[in-house]
Amino acid sequence: MTTSKGERTRSTILDAAVALACVQGFEALSIGSLADRVGMSKSGLFGHFGSREELQIAAIEAAAERFAVLVYRPALEAPRGLARLNALIDNWLTWVERCGWDGGCPLEGAIHEFDDRPGPVKAAVVRHFTRLERELARTIRLCVDTGEFDRDLDVDLFVFRLMGVVMAFHYRRRLMGGTRAEAVTRGAFALLIKESAPGRLQRDQ
């Protein structure tokens, strides 16, 4: 498969755009600021993205695509059930280090930038998280199918708690600089999985 020069240039621009967003946020992106960074003229950049908003959406989609490649896709190689859920969680926890951009998770940062700003950029962020929740729910449901999780498990509640553990992990490691962040995160996952074992929910009623 060959990619055209135009596609390669577009991909280089988007890579630089996400790198900037990882540290300063997607709101810091503008055709002007990015043209300087990639050494192109503003008009050259306008040839690829007609507006600042279009550029922001394309950058969010580029980050979401890399997330899919690094997190969902390799997890599918693990057998369905708990092994696959564990692989997905491992990939998710390490994706910030592997993504090639410095700074925090650009997609989690985007939650706080756009939650109060309805519009097409927020919609791109919501699409990413809707897909993430759907992939998580599917992977968790397979753990119910294999009998590793209780058949009365509230899958959406599990997804919600999983989101919370990953958010708390990023907060502890990046803001609080805790050396224990990784260990406490693994502990939280282990508890979540243990609490979902078959028979466990019934015993609690």
Place this chain on the structure above:
Amino acid sequence: MTTSKGERTRSTILDAAVALACVQGFEALSIGSLADRVGMSKSGLFGHFGSREELQIAAIEAAAERFAVLVYRPALEAPRGLARLNALIDNWLTWVERCGWDGGCPLEGAIHEFDDRPGPVKAAVVRHFTRLERELARTIRLCVDTGEFDRDLDVDLFVFRLMGVVMAFHYRRRLMGGTRAEAVTRGAFALLIKESAPGRLQRDQ
């Protein structure tokens, strides 16, 4: 107690500063942007805050102080133990509605703005969250003292999981617009508390 005109003006400025930060972030704060908003001259504002950074720190401290007044302080009226922990959680979940500013939690937004920017503004954010974690740990330890939680409970792990639930709540309600956000959050808290009951940890070994 009387407050001077200077203190009242300072407080009015900080209120407007946090209101702006709730929607656009603390990085959007500048002496210039704020002078327009409160109808003062730039030089008048410089009389209160010597620099943009000083203004950002004072705004974060003003938000943290309101958080303390609305979340920690009223929880102390509840009897020590689970009643107080429940009061604290209720106050925390509703504080964004009660704080008087529109938009998301300014302090949670600040996590993602400053985690990659070491310096005195980040230090102010870390001070708030260090205090929050300390108040949570103290309240949870009292639940162990009253016998409502297991004496082998990992208090820091509980604090971590609690942080995650609140972060996931804000994400679900503000970004995803889920009508189920409040119910799923209450469900997550209920599980967390149930899983910490005496004897529960031992049974799982």
